[in-house]
Every structure is written in structure tokens, then in C-alpha cells.
Amino acid sequence: MxxxxxxxxxxxxxxxxxxxxxxxxxxxxxxxxxxxxxxxxxxxxxxxxxxxxxxxxxxxxxxxxxxxxxxxxxxxxxxxxxxxxxxxxxxxxxxxxxxxxxxxxxxxxxxxxxxxxxxxxxxxxxxxxxxxxxxxxxxxxxxxxxxxxxxPDVLVTQLLLLFRYIFVLGDEAQRLGQARRLRSFGHRGMGLRPYGLMLGQLLLRSFARAQRVYEAMLCRGFDGRIRMARxxxxxxxxxxxxxxxxxxxxxxxxxxxxxxxxxxxxxxxx
Amino acid sequence: MSHHTISVVDLGFVYPDGTRALENVSFEVGHGEAIAVVGANGAGKSTLLMHLNGLLSPTQGTVHIGGLPVIKSTLPEIRRTVGMIFQDSDDQLFMPTVAEDVGFGPLNLGLPPEDVAARVDEALGRVGAAHLKERPPYRLSGGEKRAVAIATVLAMEPNMLVMDEPSSGLDPQARRRLIGLLASFEHTRIIATHDLDMAAELCERVLVMSGGRLVADASVRDVFTDDELLAASGLERPLGMQACPVCGGTEAGRAGPAGDR
Structure with missing residues (x-):
């Protein structure tokens, strides 16, 4: 990874x-x-x-x-x-x-x-x-x-959030991969199956995070548009x-x- | 809104999957009070906090903030009044730079750009993070992230602060700075935490949650010396109130930190 x-x-x-x-x-x-x-x-x-x-x-x-x-x-x-x-x-x-x-x-x-x-x-x-x-x-x-x-705002918001969270997601993926490697002792573990499960895991975690980020945005008055003062x-x-x-x-x-x-x-x- | 009070009456909440997260929770919080919410993992602390600014709506019972019921039509007002600080600061810092993140709330409140800039500077200065202004959030340390997350909330000038595990994942000095910062606030504060020493230091009153119920609502001294209650709720005495493992004695002076404030 x-x-x-x-x-x-x-x-x-x-x-x-x-x-x-x-x-x-x-x-x-x-x-x-x-x-x-x-x-x-x-x-x-x-x-x-x-x-x-x-x-x-x-x-x-x-x-x-x-x-x-x-x-x-x-x-x-x-x-x-x-x-x-x-x-x-x-x-x-x-x-x-x-x-x-x-x-x-x-x-x-x-x-x-x-x-x-x-x-x-x-x-x-x-x-x-x-x-x-x-x-x-x-x-x-x-x-x-x-x-x-x-x-369109939707697209720009997507791009902004993508750039912000790709690092968080990447870190998460690395930790998952590390956890797998630590217990597969240099082998390929159990073949491809764990990778599929890990991807699923990552997707579910991302859903949960997306939910929390959205809540944090709501808390600060998000109404569908990201305003930037620049x-x-x-x-x-x-x-x-x-x-x-x-x-x-x-x-x-x-x-x-x-x-x-x-x-x-x-x-x-x- | 004259008083920064919270009133929770007979609150119950069932998650869509059928999990009963809260049952018959009732309590009142007065103006300017600092209250700790403690309890084992899964006791319902976070679920409770999410009712305080309408992220979840009760299945049963009511929540009033400053006399206003938390219902859909009051949400904008409630969310301006109640500042929520999340457990994972990464969830809270979603803008490209720190300054823009802190300015996000004020801009959504419709403030003119000059006022937003002033609020950003003030809030960052308050948490000692003025030098981080132009940094992207992913290049901050855990302590810096937490400080900035608090600034994002302060910039909205809320009357109450609701915090979920504010001291988790911080190194001892960052934790110490955080405690100093939180102690300096005059807002009504609700702090859900496993850091019982911090709770003892910052709060006068403790709510103990267990299995979705409120099992105790009393002073710091009463709760943290009730070993039976603590054990039943999956807790223990704060380290500062335990017998010293080296000399065997308790430091009487530190036993009731709430008293020496």
C-alpha cells in the first residue's frame, strides 16, 4: 500500500x-x-x-x-x-x-x-x-x-471536498493495508478476498465520515453552497x-x- | 434569547435499525454552567449531544435551548446558538485552508467579508492558532486541528458549546492547553468525555449515562467518590482522586478540584 x-x-x-x-x-x-x-x-x-x-x-x-x-x-x-x-x-x-x-x-x-x-x-x-x-x-x-x-456549484463543491478528504481517505486505506500486512506474514494473505472486503470496509467508513462531515457543515449553516471569501x-x-x-x-x-x-x-x- | 439554558425532558431516541440509544433522559442546564457527560462506550453520550443542536430529532420527549424548542423551523437559530465541536476534527475542517474553514460559518450567517475576516482573526487568536491561518487542514497536528476546530465554532459566536471528547488524542501539553482554554470560556458548556480528570477540573456537575439512561446527575465530588455508581457505569475515579500508588495517600487538596475554582 x-x-x-x-x-x-x-x-x-x-x-x-x-x-x-x-x-x-x-x-x-x-x-x-x-x-x-x-x-x-x-x-x-x-x-x-x-x-x-x-x-x-x-x-x-x-x-x-x-x-x-x-x-x-x-x-x-x-x-x-x-x-x-x-x-x-x-x-x-x-x-x-x-x-x-x-x-x-x-x-x-x-x-x-x-x-x-x-x-x-x-x-x-x-x-x-x-x-x-x-x-x-x-x-x-x-x-x-x-x-x-x-x-455548477455541485461540481465545484465535489472537487473541493475531494481534495480535502483524499488525504484522510488515503491515510485510512494505508492503515487498513498495514493491518492486513502485519497479520499475513509476507504471504499474500488469503488471496484477493481480503482486498475486496477492505475496499468495502473503506467505502462504509467513507459513508460514515461523509455523514459526519455533512453534519459538521449543517452545524455551521451549510445551505448547499460553499462560500469562499477569496x-x-x-x-x-x-x-x-x-x-x-x-x-x-x-x-x-x-x-x-x-x-x-x-x-x-x-x-x-x- | 435571554438565557443560555438547556432543558431536556423525557428524551428518548431509537436509531432506524432499532437500537434504543436514549430512554427517559431529563435534565436542565443553567446559564453559564459547565457540565460533563460521562459514561462507558455506547452509553449514549454522543447521541445525546446530537440532540442538543438538532442533528437528531427525538423519538420521544423534547429539547429546549434558551426556551426555544429544537424543531425544524428553529434549527438555524439553534445551530447559531449551540456550537458543536466534533470528536474527530477532520470531520469538522473541510475547507481548503484554516482561515476559510473558520470563515465558513460566519459567511453562511450572511456577514459581510470584512466582518468575517475580523471574526476569523479573533477566533484564531483566541485559541492561539493565528499563525496557522493559511495552512491546509491536512498539514496540521492533532492539537492544532483541535484548536482550529474550536475556533471554527467560536467564530459563529455561540452562547453554548457542546463538545464530544475534546481531549481525546491530544498529547499531555496540548491537553493541558485545551483545558486552560475551555476553563477561560464563559459559555454554557456541555462536555462529553472519558477524560474524567478533565471533567473534574472543568465542571461543577456531572451527568452519568449508562445504557441510554441518565443514572446520575450530581456534583463532581458526589459522583466521582461514589465507587459503586462508577463501577456500575463502566467508570472509575479520576486519577487525581485515586489513592497515590507510590505513597498510598490521597491528596486532599486535589480531591475536589471543582472546589478550588
């Missing part, structure tokens, strides 16, 4: 990074959330076989991370941990789509490999940017931005940030920048 501990400490580190004070951190969360949304929409809207065209987009997460002093190694490590999902999603593409679309130095490359590469690249870009966004805005900041952007200020810098990057993303989407660069350089060479 140390996987849980690792997960929680990663989340904790993300949150600590988000407490820094840099120009990127000082931007209004709404600016960063909106810009990132445009980024993601642009990246995922490319065609199935587009790979090269995606490359220019790397600039946004890298600039954001550098400006926000988010260590790229840390981001890369999290990406590595979550990458199996993306790796498996497209794993059959090379087998199903064998039509040769390119040839590099005698090596024939099928459409399947290209689309697989495209999937992985898109995953790295979108997941990476989400991590950098969290590390520069904080989970709570993102929630706040969502609230101000008129995302105020946001969307200034000129925020506007510039949002418009500037959005324009760049749209340009990347519409103009094939790598091709253009290639033409320019070969053009100059002639």
Missing part, C-alpha cells in the same frame, strides 16, 4: 509547488484555466496521423513550468507513472493499421505507428499541461476559477496572457509550423 503513500506525497508536493510566488503563480487562475482549456482543445482536435504538427505546442507547458519554477523532472516522473494508460490505449494501432505512410532510410513506417505516436504525444502534452497548471495554480485555485467561470482579480497581464497564448495555439492549429520552418530552411538552402 506504499503506492498510496507515494501518491499522496506527490499530491502534497504539487500543492506545495503551487504555494510559490512567481509571476506565473500570481496570474489569475481563470486566465491559466481558460488558456489551458484552449490548449487542450487545440491539441486533441488534430487529425489521427498528425505528429509533427503537435510539437510546437510543447512550448506552453515548458514556459509555464520554467516561469513557475516547476521542476520538469518531477512532472516527467508523474507522467511516467500514469503513462501505461496511454500506452495501452493505442497498443493495437500498429497491428491493425499496416498501411505504409512513410519511409525513413529504408524503414517502412505504417499508419498504425504514426497514430500510436500521435496518441502518446497528445497524452504527454495534455496530462503534462494539467500537472503544470496544478503546480502553478493549486487545486483550490482551479476550483475557484471553475466556480467563477460558472461551473476574491480574484483579472487584470491586464491576465488578459494578455490569455489572448497571447490563445492566438498562438490557434496559429499552431491552423498553420503547419514545422512544415513552414522546413520549407524556409530548405528554401534558404537552395
Amino acid at each position: 506504499s503506492a498510496i503513500a507515494t501518491g499522496l506525497s506527490t499530491l502534497d508536493r504539487l500543492d506545495r509547488l503551487a504555494q510559490q510566488d512567481t509571476a506565473i503563480h500570481r496570474l489569475d487562475p481563470r486566465a491559466k484555466v481558460l488558456t489551458t482549456l484552449v490548449f487542450i482543445v487545440c491539441v486533441v482536435s488534430f487529425g489521427k496521423y498528425d505528429v509533427i504538427q503537435l510539437l510546437p505546442f510543447v512550448v506552453y507547458p515548458v514556459v509555464l513550468a520554467a516561469g513557475g519554477r516547476v521542476p520538469l523532472g518531477f512532472v516527467a516522473r508523474i507522467l511516467l507513472v500514469v503513462s501505461p494508460f496511454a500506452l495501452f490505449v493505442g497498443v493495437f494501432n500498429p497491428f491493425l493499421d499496416r498501411q505504409v505512410v512513410a519511409e525513413i532510410g529504408g524503414l517502412q513506417i505504417s499508419g498504425g505507428w504514426v497514430s500510436y505516436a500521435s496518441i502518446i504525444l497528445r497524452f504527454l502534452l495534455t496530462a503534462g499541461v494539467a500537472l503544470v497548471l496544478t503546480a502553478t495554480t493549486s487545486f483550490i485555485g482551479i476550483c475557484l476559477a471553475l466556480e467563477k467561470l460558472r461551473v 476574491t480574484l482579480h483579472f487584470g491586464r497581464a491576465d488578459l494578455l496572457f490569455t489572448l497571447g497564448w490563445t492566438a498562438l495555439f490557434v496559429a499552431f492549429r491552423l498553420v503547419d509550423v514545422p512544415l513552414l520552418l522546413g520549407r524556409l530552411t530548405t528554401g534558404m538552402g537552395q
Whole structure:
């Protein structure tokens, strides 16, 4: 169950990074959330076989991370941990789509490999940017931005409580796992059955806790809406940030920048 | 609401699964009194407390707070009057930061942001937790969590405080600080606890619960020296009122802590 501990400490580190004070951190969360949304929409809207065209987009997460002093190694490590999902999603593409679309130095490359590469690249870009966004805005900041952007209260409240109680739940799960390990003496205990029971146990405990938290909220006048006193200020810098990057993303989407660069350089060479 | 009193008459409560948690409980609490509720695990202490601000509604009998009956239409008023401090502070601290958590109640009361900020500072200062303001609750120690949980309730400026096991899980010094803090309050206080020494120190009067019934309602000195009653209720004398294991004598001066307040 140390996987849980690792997960929680990663989340904790993300949150600590988000407490820094840099120009990127000082931007209004709404600016960063909106810009990132445009980024993601642009990246995922490319065609199935587009790979090269995606490359220019790397600039946004890298600039954001550098400006926000988010260590790229840390981001890369999290990406590595979550990458199996993306790796498996497209794993059959090379087998199903064998039509040769390119040839590099005698090596024939099928459409399947290209689309697989495209999937992985898109995953790295979108997941990476989400991590950098969290590390520069904080989970709570993102929630706040969502609230101000008129995302329904129910959803924002869910997210806020999720972030607050994931640590409590994680601790509880760790204690359960520890209790199991202490009495299974290095074996797998009684197979998978205890894990099922433990999950059930965890669910019941969460219900009981949810009930108590709700009661505590009622005691302090909760009426279905979480009010936060934080105020946001969307200034000129925020506007510039949002418009500037959005324009760049749209340009990347519409103009094939790598091709253009290639033409320019070969053009100059002639 | 002129008086911060509690009146419980013939209270009975049966949980939906059929468990009889409370039976014929009646007592009165006067303005500014500090009362301990003691009893074995499962004696009905927590269930009783949850009736004092309407988290549970009686199956039988009535509860009045400051003359107001605890019924659905009075709940907002009752909950403002009665501040409830939960056993597990994690249940009570649900907002992203300490300041926001303390401000949650006042904001729900509809106070303007400046007043909320002032109340947050005041409540945190009162419990000595002003320096924790910007911290997320999951990065607090047990003692800090408890102090902040108390601040979240103080910020609503209640007339009465209802506490479930306030000293559980605290280290000795944090417990000592908590006792000092609770002793400094002038609110009407109801404290359910297994920490009988704390009860003896803070309260003049003790309610003893056993099997969902109120089996004694008397002064600290009377209850905590009645060995028969204590044994029947799954309790024992507070350590401060037991014979010293080293010298064999009792310290007469500490035997009646309620007296030296």
C-alpha cells in the first residue's frame, strides 16, 4: 500500500509547488484555466496521423513550468507513472493499421505507428499541461476559477471536498493495508478476498465520515453552497496572457509550423 | 434569547435499525454552567449531544435551548446558538485552508467579508492558532486541528458549546492547553468525555449515562467518590482522586478540584 503513500506525497508536493510566488503563480487562475482549456482543445482536435504538427505546442507547458519554477523532472516522473494508460490505449494501432505512410532510410513506417505516436504525444502534452497548471495554480485555485467561470456549484463543491478528504481517505486505506500486512506474514494473505472486503470496509467508513462531515457543515449553516471569501482579480497581464497564448495555439492549429520552418530552411538552402 | 439554558425532558431516541440509544433522559442546564457527560462506550453520550443542536430529532420527549424548542423551523437559530465541536476534527475542517474553514460559518450567517475576516482573526487568536491561518487542514497536528476546530465554532459566536471528547488524542501539553482554554470560556458548556480528570477540573456537575439512561446527575465530588455508581457505569475515579500508588495517600487538596475554582 506504499503506492498510496507515494501518491499522496506527490499530491502534497504539487500543492506545495503551487504555494510559490512567481509571476506565473500570481496570474489569475481563470486566465491559466481558460488558456489551458484552449490548449487542450487545440491539441486533441488534430487529425489521427498528425505528429509533427503537435510539437510546437510543447512550448506552453515548458514556459509555464520554467516561469513557475516547476521542476520538469518531477512532472516527467508523474507522467511516467500514469503513462501505461496511454500506452495501452493505442497498443493495437500498429497491428491493425499496416498501411505504409512513410519511409525513413529504408524503414517502412505504417499508419498504425504514426497514430500510436500521435496518441502518446497528445497524452504527454495534455496530462503534462494539467500537472503544470496544478503546480502553478493549486487545486483550490482551479476550483475557484471553475466556480467563477460558472461551473455548477455541485461540481465545484465535489472537487473541493475531494481534495480535502483524499488525504484522510488515503491515510485510512494505508492503515487498513498495514493491518492486513502485519497479520499475513509476507504471504499474500488469503488471496484477493481480503482486498475486496477492505475496499468495502473503506467505502462504509467513507459513508460514515461523509455523514459526519455533512453534519459538521449543517452545524455551521451549510445551505448547499460553499462560500469562499477569496476574491480574484483579472487584470491586464491576465488578459494578455490569455489572448497571447490563445492566438498562438490557434496559429499552431491552423498553420503547419514545422512544415513552414522546413520549407524556409530548405528554401534558404537552395 | 435571554438565557443560555438547556432543558431536556423525557428524551428518548431509537436509531432506524432499532437500537434504543436514549430512554427517559431529563435534565436542565443553567446559564453559564459547565457540565460533563460521562459514561462507558455506547452509553449514549454522543447521541445525546446530537440532540442538543438538532442533528437528531427525538423519538420521544423534547429539547429546549434558551426556551426555544429544537424543531425544524428553529434549527438555524439553534445551530447559531449551540456550537458543536466534533470528536474527530477532520470531520469538522473541510475547507481548503484554516482561515476559510473558520470563515465558513460566519459567511453562511450572511456577514459581510470584512466582518468575517475580523471574526476569523479573533477566533484564531483566541485559541492561539493565528499563525496557522493559511495552512491546509491536512498539514496540521492533532492539537492544532483541535484548536482550529474550536475556533471554527467560536467564530459563529455561540452562547453554548457542546463538545464530544475534546481531549481525546491530544498529547499531555496540548491537553493541558485545551483545558486552560475551555476553563477561560464563559459559555454554557456541555462536555462529553472519558477524560474524567478533565471533567473534574472543568465542571461543577456531572451527568452519568449508562445504557441510554441518565443514572446520575450530581456534583463532581458526589459522583466521582461514589465507587459503586462508577463501577456500575463502566467508570472509575479520576486519577487525581485515586489513592497515590507510590505513597498510598490521597491528596486532599486535589480531591475536589471543582472546589478550588
